Amino acid sequence: MDHMGADPDPDGRTAREQLKSERERDARRRRARRRFSVVGAVVVVAAVIGTVFALGGAAEDEAEGRPLVVPANTVGEQRTSVLYGKADARHTLSVVVDPRCAPCARMEAALGRAMRQLADKGAYRIEYRLATVEDDARGGKGSRWAVNALGAAANEGPEKFVRYLDAVLAGRSGREEWDGDALASPETLLGIAGRVDGLRTPAFDKAVRELTYLPWAKKVAAAHNQNGDEDALPAVTLDGSTVTVLGDDGVPVSPGEFIRQVRGDKG
Missing domain, CATH: 3.40.30.10 (Glutaredoxin)
Incomplete structure (x- = not known):
């Protein structure tokens, strides 16, 4: 038998509660994306710095392997x-x-x-x-x-x-x-x-x-x-x-x- 005021949602949630839950899920997804973006940026910066130092070290190693050149004057x-x-x-x-x-x-x-x-x-x-x-x-x-x-x-x-x-x-x-x-x-x-x-x-x-x-x-x-x-x-x-x-x-x-x-x- 049907009852007056029963929620038609099969999970027993009101439409308002369901909307709130969806918004919270969206917010969590946005926060996760921001975290991944920050971590990614840090990784990229670290990689660039590491590359610069590696290239500098390689340049020095290569230069040291060449004959001594003394400037004029x-x-x-x-x-x-x-x-x-x-x-x-x-x-x-x-x-x-x-x-x-x-x-x-x-x-x-x-x-x-x-x-x-x-x-x-x-x-x-x-x-x-x-x-x-x-x-x-x-x-x-x-x-x-x-x-x-x-x-x-x-x-x-x-x-x-x-x-x-x-x-x-x-x-x-x-x-x-x-x-x-x-x-x-x-x-x-x-x-x-x-x-x-x-x-x-x-x-x-x-x-x-x-x-x-x-x-x-x-x-x-x-x-x-x-x-x-x-x-x-x-x-x-x-x-x-x-x-x-x-x-x-x-x-x-x-x-x-x-x-x-x-x-x-x-x-």
């Missing part, structure tokens, strides 16, 4: 310094910097021009010695990849080298702070090179992308370590005597103070 017993100025100058200003070193960038921004103006006048010659201590201290390979690119710039000429060094260090001076190990990228290094007129030659680009001077960069780093140099950079000396370029507070001395020191040291 280098000096020293092992040709691990880049020369700027007159080769026969009576005095030598040694400047040690790391491309990832923030204090080096501050020094370059404040004193680089004054240093080179005196070299242009024959007061001394500059021997730039490049270090890669930041790779060891902070991890990564940006310093040695940048030194490879700086070797390629030195091969193009001393003037291009110093202008490129200034541009590379500018990213650590606060104007466009490098993010992490950003210099470990040929495209980043080539982008910086675009600011130096005439530097982006096919030979330069090829050397940066193929790490042509990486074995030389590692030789440069080894020479720095063999000399027992302190890791505190920048380090500047004139004929072996220390020149103060940063105060105790890390602020560069004035160009006038720098000039006074080097003129006083020479007598």
